[in-house]
Amino acid sequence: MRTLWLSLLLSAAFAAVSSQSLAGETRAAQILDRFEHANQWRDHVMIAAHRAGSMQxxxxxxxxxxxxxVExxxxxxAxxxxxxxxxAKDGAFVIMxxxxxxxxxxxxxxxxxxTLAELQKCRLVIEGTGAVTNETVSTLREMLLTTRDRILI
Known part of the structure; x- marks a missing residue:
């Protein structure tokens, strides 16, 4: 049930972001058009980045x-x-x-x-190298704002 609720929430968030993108010719609107009309774009291979594309x-x-x-x-x-x-403990949606x-x-x-406040003190680590970054755990909102009009999520 919790998974269903989360899926519905993410779908609604995606729809809200996507519908705003369709008003103009943003990069995301162009990508969405290729996605929705895949038969017209048979020669195009879409690139999806797993876990935001940490590996290149x-x-x-x-x-x-x-x-x-993502950047x-x-x-x-991609x-x-x-x-x-x-x-998170306080109900906040985080990217992890x-x-x-x-x-x-x-x-x-x-x-x-x-809690979200506690999570935002945790610095992200690059897997394999152990390098500690200056980035902390992101919220779903931050991720949606970063990707908006630029890439599908």
Whole structure:
């Protein structure tokens, strides 16, 4: 039931962002047109970036599900970013793949046991290198604002 509710919320958020994009010829509107009319674009291969595109050319360049990864994906021409949404202790929607913070941040423990304010003190880590970034856990709202009119999510 919780998954269904989250899916409906994300669909509504996507629809709101997408409908605003369709008013003009934004990059996202062009991508959405290619997506919706795929038969007319048979020679076009759409590029989707998994976990916001943290890995490029076989190397992990950005923390997964980070705003920097989204920017990198846009810069190389990706048309869709896939991100993961979890709920914080206070009900806030945050961008995080794992249910635990240990692998991808400087914090330890379950996402659901932290409030948004606490999560925003956790710095993101680049997997494989262990490099700590200046980025913290993003909210769904921040992710939608970053991607708006630029790339599908």
């Amino acid at each position: 050319a076989g190397k992990t360049l950005y923390a997964e599900n980070s705003l920097a990864a 990198g994906s846009i810069a190389i021409g 048309e869709i970013v896939e991100v993961d949404v979890r709920r 793949h794992d249910s635990w913070l240990d692998r991808t941040t400087t914090c330890k423990g379950e996402v659901v046991k932290y």
